[in-house]
Amino acid sequence: MSHASAEADKKPVTLKPRDAATLIIVDSDSGEPRVLMGKRRETQVFMPGKYVFPGGRVDKEDRLATSADELRSSEVAKLLMDMKGTPSSARARALALAAIRETFEEAGLLIGKPVGAAAARAIDGWKDFVAAGYLPSLAPLTFFARAVTPPGRPRRYDTRFFCVEAHHIGHRIDIRDGELSSLDWFTFEQIRALDLPSITRVVLEDLADRLKVGWSPATDVPVPFYNNRNGTFRRILLTAGEAESST
Numbered sequence: 001m002s003h004a005s006a007e008a009d010k011k012p013v014t015l016k017p018r019d020a021a022t023l024i025i026v027d028s029d030s031g032e033p034r035v036l037m038g039k040r041r042e043t044q045v046f047m048p049g050k051y052v053f054p055g056g057r058v059d060k061e062d063r064l065a066t067s068a069d070e071l072r073s074s075e076v077a078k079l080l081m082d083m084k085g086t087p088s089s090a091r092a093r094a095l096a097l098a099a100i101r102e103t104f105e106e107a108g109l110l111i112g113k114p115v116g117a118a119a120a121r122a123i124d125g126w127k128d129f130v131a132a133g134y135l136p137s138l139a140p141l142t143f144f145a146r147a148v149t150p151p152g153r154p155r156r157y158d159t160r161f162f163c164v165e166a167h168h169i170g171h172r173i174d175i176r177d178g179e180l181s182s183l184d185w186f187t188f189e190q191i192r193a194l195d196l197p198s199i200t201r202v203v204l205e206d207l208a209d210r211l212k213v214g215w216s217p218a219t220d221v222p223v224p225f226y227n228n229r230n231g232t233f234r235r236i237l238l239t240a241g242e243a244e245s246s247t
Contacts, residue, residue, distance in 0.1 A: 017084075017148050019091065020157035021099035022055030024144065024207060025109070027166035032187055033211055035204070036166070037194065038107060038180030046155065051194040054103040054180070057157060061125035062094040062101060068113040068135040071096050075143045078223050079160065081238045093138070099162045100136040104129050107183050108175035111168055112136045132171055140168040142215050145206060146238070147199050147226040161203060163215065202226060202235070 025036040037051045071079075071093060079092035100111045112134035129136065141162045149156040186194070188208050196204075206224045213221055222237035 015156045017156040017158040019058040020159040023099040023103045034185040038183045041181045054106040056102040058098040062097040069139040108173045110171040150228040
């Protein structure tokens with residue numbers, strides 16, 4: 001076999017998706033719900049100019065960060081459903097912390113509670129957050145959806161989408177050099193006219209439906225899980241029992 005034939009027979013390397021998290025902040029206090037969206041800078045290599053939710057991959061420090069409170073047990077249980085690799089409550093917690101940290105780094109918004117001088121012992125990656133006198137608050141977060149980047153992409157993430165009401169924003173700081181060039185609140189009608197990644201459009205439609213049900217911890221609502229199999233997009237509903245397929 002020639003060298004050229006051997007190279008042609010090699011299968012493309014499929015990247016393993018990395019844990020990532022996103023935070024959707026919803027303001028429902030003024031009647032019609034509005035969602036916080038940021039526009040990525042045109043200079044960004046990944047999705048330039050697109051409107052997105054704040055978010056990013058999980059860092060190792062997210063497993064070690066101190067928080068003011070913990071995720072509700074219902075949300076931990078949902079995060080563990082179909083978790084790849086080695087499922088653990090520590091990974092579930094790190095996902096929620098990553099969503100809060102990325103929202104702070106990209107939007108300057110702190111989902112947290114004031115702690116004063118206790119912030120002095122913050123670990124790397126969280127020093128700026130706690131320097132403001134806050135620790136992250138996990139209890140208000142609801143695990144809402146999950147999406148895995150299709151195979152063949154230069155970057156692949158297993159992203160968990162969390163939601164939180166805007167009144168849980170404990171503090172705001174000015175971010176001048178982040179990944180987002182602008183940040184604003186939009187109604188669902190306004191969002192549909194924005195330049196969005198395709199997965200974001202899908203998530204938003206499920207979010208609009210979920211808001212009709214509400215975020216009560218007592219509400220047992222399946223978690224939409226978006227992925228691709230053999231080149232076909234799938235939406236699966238993750239429940240406490242078996243996953244339920246949906247078209």
